[in-house]
Amino acid sequence: MPADQPPRSPEDGIEAAHRALRAGAVSRRGFLTATAAAAGAAMAGSARAEQASAMAATPVAGASPKGKARNLIFFVSDGMSHGTLALCNLFMRDRFERESRWTSWIRDERPRRGLIDTASFDSYVTDSAAASSAWSVGSRVENSSLCVLPDGSAPEPIWLRARRTGRAVGVVTTTRATHATPAGFIANIPDRELEDDIARQYVERGVDLVMGGGARHFPSAMLRDASNITLVTDRDGLLGAAREPAAALASGRRFYGLFAESHMAYEVERPTNQPSLAEMTAAALATLATRDGGFCLQVEAGRVDHAAHNNDAGSIVFDQCAGDAALAACLDWVKGRDDTLLVATTDHGNANPGIQVYGAEATARFRRLQGWRRSYEWLLAQLNLVPADDRTGDILSTLIEHGMQVRLKPSEAMGLDGWLRGHRVELFDERNKKGGALASVMANHVGVAFLGPNHTSDHVECAATGPGSEMLPAFGHLTDVHRMVAAALDLPEAQRLKAPALSGARSKPD
Ligand SMILES: [Zn+2]
Incomplete structure (x- = not known):
């Protein structure tokens, strides 16, 4: 639909706003205004609502199914x-x-x-x-x-x-x-x-x-x-x-x-x-x-x-x-x-998630997942049984060895101390949440890294x-x-x- 024409329906308006946002043509505020206006149009009267309902039932690109599914x-x-x-x-x-x-x-x-x-x-x-x-x-x-x-x-x-x-x-x-x-x-x-x-x-x-x-x-x-x-x-x-x-x-x-x-x-x-x-x-x-x-x-x-x-x-x-x-x-x-x-x-x-190392090392590290016996949920639940001031990288390291059959290096265990104390150890703020730094350390051992949580x-x-x-x-x-x-x-x-x-x-x- 050309950009200079008004939307034919609320869905058209919302889709147009999404397209414009994706293309960088409108700000987020403008996007919200446009989508709210489109949604408002949907509330404007029963005729419009019926039109929206009919559109929702319209098959994709004019196609129709060859057979019906039981x-x-x-x-x-x-x-x-x-x-x-x-x-x-x-x-x-x-x-x-x-x-x-x-x-x-x-x-x-x-x-x-x-x-x-x-x-x-x-x-x-x-x-x-x-x-x-x-x-x-x-x-x-x-x-x-x-x-x-x-x-x-x-x-x-x-x-x-x-x-x-x-x-x-x-x-x-x-x-x-x-x-x-x-x-x-x-x-x-x-x-x-x-x-x-x-x-x-x-x-x-x-x-x-x-x-x-x-x-x-x-x-x-x-x-x-x-x-x-x-x-x-x-x-x-x-x-x-x-x-x-x-x-x-x-x-x-x-x-x-x-x-x-x-x-x-x-x-x-x-x-x-x-x-x-x-x-x-x-x-x-x-x-x-x-x-x-x-x-x-x-x-x-x-x-x-x-x-x-x-x-x-x-x-x-x-x-x-x-x-x-x-x-x-x-x-x-x-x-x-x-x-x-x-x-x-x-x-x-x-x-x-994805394997982020090359060659034979990728195979060897990824294979370590076969020794995994526990989830991080279990790991962190076990850690939470320890008084907060006593939670150290060494304790976490011991739990990882038991649950994941992976042995951390002393420097890695030390690095996790700060994370356990709530320090901002990752520069992307979202990566300090949930598995965060733990996952970064474990990527050294199993090869799998994550974008964020x-x-x-x-x-x-x-x-x-x-x-x-x-x-x-x-x-x-x-x-x-x-x-x-x-x-x-x-x-x-x-x-x-x-x-x-x-x-x-x-x-x-x-
Ligand atoms: Zn989810």
């Missing part, structure tokens, strides 16, 4: 930079002498692929709530918001639309089940931190299958009052239920597997009573497939993102590999079928196979992925739900 599997590795995908593949080549399934799928089966812009309504760098909302409702929202638009309206999340077509819907994740990525497909909540409210919406809105952590947000009275929910709380319970998948969702019953009070463990230190993501995924597919009307399932390797925030090289690789096994379960399930759309993607990059503005990987996948654009936005999925499932138009009130200040993005 089922949808939406696989997310949360916070997966391209470097994370590569590290998993390099690790699996070295340790198992084969490619990751994600890589061999792309190489051998050539799914449709797109590069996806993840910017939210108010930021180049999205959080998981805004990204999941974009997939769910096809509009950009502000960071921390779950399917509540900047004008306060609350369009129907995608799993609710799918339920109206008779499909069963579910979410499987390694984070709390109420965390932002699964919540975006189900809930309308102005702040992602309101996880008790999110849990209540899961139950009230009839989600058929929920697996992950976050038991603390599902009071037993709430589950009991629902009366039709089967609850399992450990790996044995899940595997037992999976042997009779038809029973789990029979006669309108729902199936919940809540395996931890908060997040489930990182794969590198997963206890035997917690199922793997692949086990949860296989059980979910077997269970949902017993429903007559088809199903929609989101699977999330959610703690890849947490490991990236912590700059924890071992945890990021092990969790991405666990996600790869879950993706393999999905690919095995769709093999030979022509009625299921499978999408594999991420919501944003995070920390951009935050999400990035990267364009990200998206691959899709099955009916409707031909609508995935070679380059697009998260909202285009929504359009592909909604068209493939032939979903009814989204209803406008009652907009919830904002109860307090927005939480920080994560």
Whole structure:
């Protein structure tokens, strides 16, 4: 659209503002003014709102799906930079002498692929709530918001639309089940931190299958009052239920597997009573497939993102590999079928990890990740058991030797003393947070360095196979992925739900 013409719709206005900002044509203040004006236009009257709604349902570039999908599997590795995908593949080549399934799928089966812009309504760098909302409702929202638009309206999340077509819907994740990525497909909540409210919406809105952590947000009275929910709380319970998948969702019953009070463990230190993501995924597919009307399932390797925030090289690789096994379960399930759309993607990059040394030294150092037994989360929790004044680099060094089988040099342990006392040891301020200096020291031993502790503005990987996948654009936005999925499932138009009130200040993005 030429720059001197007024926007035809609120979405045009917002997109134009984003384009201008990207091109450096407007200041951030001007950008916010322009996007607010566009959002204001969306509130101006029902006719405009209907126009916006119609646009949201418009297939990409005039295309339409060749066939309709009965089922949808939406696989997310949360916070997966391209470097994370590569590290998993390099690790699996070295340790198992084969490619990751994600890589061999792309190489051998050539799914449709797109590069996806993840910017939210108010930021180049999205959080998981805004990204999941974009997939769910096809509009950009502000960071921390779950399917509540900047004008306060609350369009129907995608799993609710799918339920109206008779499909069963579910979410499987390694984070709390109420965390932002699964919540975006189900809930309308102005702040992602309101996880008790999110849990209540899961139950009230009839989600058929929920697996992950976050038991603390599902009071037993709430589950009991629902009366039709089967609850399992450990790996044995899940595997037992999976042997009779038809029973789990029979006669309108729902199936919940809540395996931890908060997040489930990182794969590198997963206890035997917690199922793997692949086990949860296989059980979910077997269970949902017993429903007559088809199903929609989101699977999330959610703690890849947490490991990236912590700059924890071992945890990021092990969790991405666990996600790869879950993706393999999905690919095995769709093999030979022509009625299921499978999408594999991420919501944003995070920390951009990569091997930063050359030659044989790169191989030797990276191989040390195979000795990793613990996460940085464990490491720092152990350190926090020591009185603050007594936390030294030597103690941290001893913990690293125990948990990661890596021996620091005395000078490195000494260097970490200042970081433990809160000194500004890195010149990029963000790198003094979370794993920060610890990750810099560990890069000397495992070769993997990180950009920082935050999400990035990267364009990200998206691959899709099955009916409707031909609508995935070679380059697009998260909202285009929504359009592909909604068209493939032939979903009814989204209803406008009652907009919830904002109860307090927005939480920080994560
Ligand atoms: Zn995050």
